[in-house]
Amino acid sequence: MNSLILRTGATFVMPLLLVFSVFLLIRGHHLPGGGFAGGLVAAASLTLYGLVNGMGAAKAVLRASPEIWIAGGLGLAVLSGVPGLVLRGSFLAPIWGTLGGVKVGTPLAFDLGVYLLVIGVVLTMVFALSEEGQA
């Protein structure tokens, strides 16, 4: 993509999208949003970055391959259920605590797992499709 407007626009839009995705992730506990929607927005932001700077650059931003993101997200989501199983006898039972005056708990970890997983899944697809286009 060699459009000046897109390149300039993406520079401003991408960080905004990333911040917005985190906002969606945190908002999702009580209101519409959550890990899935947040993950989609974050993945869209990274895809935009890849369209402007090349998918190789987007892969470099991710640092690990998207499969690792999927594995990490799935692992975190599963792990977030374990404290409930141990402490309350029920898998995924929420355990809450406060960290520096902010209420945090296992549901947030679960949502974060979904967030990472969705980023990984969408980018796996985007990278695979972009490679197909070049071949």
Place this chain on the structure above:
Amino acid sequence: MTVLPVVVPLAWGAILLALGARPRWQRLGSLLAHGCYLAAAVGLFRRVTEDGPQASSLGNWPPPFGIAFCADALAATLVLLTAAVAAPVALFALALADGRWERQGYHALVQVMLAGVSGAFLTTDLFNLFVWFEVTLISSFVLLTLGGGKAQVQGGFKYVALNLLSSVVFLSAAGLLYGTTGTLNLADLGSRPIEPRDAWLVGLVGVLFLSTFSIKAALFPVFFWLPAAYPTPAAPVAALFAGVLTKVGVYAMLRTGSVFFAEATGVWTPLLLALSVPTMLVGVLGAVVQSDWRRILAFHSVSQVGYMVAAVGIGGKAGFLAAVLFMVHHGLVKSALFVAAGVGWRLGGSYRLGKLGGFARSHGLFSALFLILALSLAGLPPTSGFAAKLAAVRAALEGGHGWIAGAMVATGLFTLYSMVKIWNEAFWKPAPETMELRRPAPREMALLHLPLAAFAAMALLVGLGVGPALPAASRSADLDRQAYVRAVMGGPEP
């Protein structure tokens, strides 16, 4: 306890995915993962046989609002069966693995599929059943097409197209049922009366559910994805699918039928009985004309589903016992026969019976193990097949369905014919001159034979253990609907 057979494979799926393209670690992880799954399944089974049905709901949200899992004797048996099939198949996969599937995520996908199958067996909620069906479908679709040959993609496409249709019908039916009754929790559905003005709608929904489960179970006339998909994938994938996938559909019929649909809709049972006979006959006749080892086995899977569905339709204690026994028998033996086909392919280089021969002389142990398993599928004593078929025919006769019993016996004869055909072609006749017998290293030979030996031992154990005890077992076995409803609705475990 109840969630462990779902959570453990999911966690291992994440770990194996993170291990990436490291074949050694992948294989080690896969063995550990199957060990953990087997331990979780055995633990659950023992708990259920000792203390009765176990229920738990995720996050302690009480049913019918929360997502509940319940393991009764039926669900625990099927989870144990899945583990007992998956573990030997994992050994078999190690014998054939060449690093190619590992890079494409074979081991991680198997774990995700096991999580999906266990979830389908353990959930008490129809919408969650849909979700677990999807988990199973997506992971199995990728497994089917690993390696990506043309035939594989064709078979996989038929599989996924028909199963997506089934998903659409399932989702619509679940929506209608929720709109009518206000709940999708099976135990909740089973414990409340249906208003007379809703009866016709519930009947319609029942038929919709039956058609989606029929596609999953490969029932006549929607079975054709199975013979298209099973003969194409990598050998261990076919073996795992043959043991596990259709059982999920039959289980769904058995579970939802016994708790809710059979009573709530008048047409459920007659439809099952009417469809079971053509399923048996079309499957077995389709197998007779095939000359490819795995195609014969795939068509037989269809005909064997006919037996299970007939037993589900017959119902009562005898029918229930026959259905469970048949699912266990078929899961073990059909997986084993697909493993045997894979061993034949590894040694002789083909699945086409015309290109194989002479195994009886060159590979005595392999031949003996195949013979035990083939005779078990045909239903000869003292194997599991004999016990299962005896239970099925007895249930049909006791229920007054003489024509179904007749179809079962006829199907058994044709099954024997097909097994003798494989034996004659691949084992008995002299090896054709074009066949180059491959000689794998001793370690690989051991890994090829070990799963077959394990399966043959389990088939004999089921046959010897259950066969003589059948009359007594048929009196005591029952699908205790009340206990199931109590276990789920009585709230989470204290």
